[in-house]
Amino acid sequence: MERISKDRYYLSIAEMAARRSTCLRRCYGAIIVNNDEIVSTGYNGAPRGEMNCCDCGYCEREAKGVPKGERYELCVAVHAEQNAIISASRREMDGGTIYIVGIDAKDGSYANPTPCLICRRLIVNAGITRCVGLVDGEAQDVPLHRPD
Numbered sequence: 001m002e003r004i005s006k007d008r009y010y011l012s013i014a015e016m017a018a019r020r021s022t023c024l025r026r027c028y029g030a031i032i033v034n035n036d037e038i039v040s041t042g043y044n045g046a047p048r049g050e051m052n053c054c055d056c057g058y059c060e061r062e063a064k065g066v067p068k069g070e071r072y073e074l075c076v077a078v079h080a081e082q083n084a085i086i087s088a089s090r091r092e093m094d095g096g097t098i099y100i101v102g103i104d105a106k107d108g109s110y111a112n113p114t115p116c117l118i119c120r121r122l123i124v125n126a127g128i129t130r131c132v133g134l135v136d137g138e139a140q141d142v143p144l145h146r147p148d
Helices: 006-018 080-086 115-125
Strands: 026-034 035-041 098-104 130-134 138-141
Touching: 006 035, 006 098, 006 130, 006 138, 026 080, 026 138, 035 080, 080 098, 080 115
Parallel strands: 098 130
Antiparallel strands: 026 035, 026 098, 130 138
């Protein structure tokens, strides 16, 4: 058996986190790793105590035909990256890596792992210096800063 890379190992854990997502559109999982230790994990879903879309069977953005990447204010979910960040201290994340996997809830294909602009800002401010996503089944570095 061929040994997988550390990036692929951590992405496989992020993929398992994504399978806990409560979103009806795209399921995301994220893990933060620093010094080869998992600091925290997160997946997208409603805040604690609020109704999940998968439980009520309704997605407001889907019902209104909102394209992906738009009108996030209509979504009840907290993003996977945000959940992973709020579960860790700045000291634990500083200089670390975030691994992100997205899965389309309808067909199971992999979704774009690039964080939204708000999540990018949070990732950078958390002190995380590297982002790795699963793209076409392979680990790929994802830029955290906007191109000039």
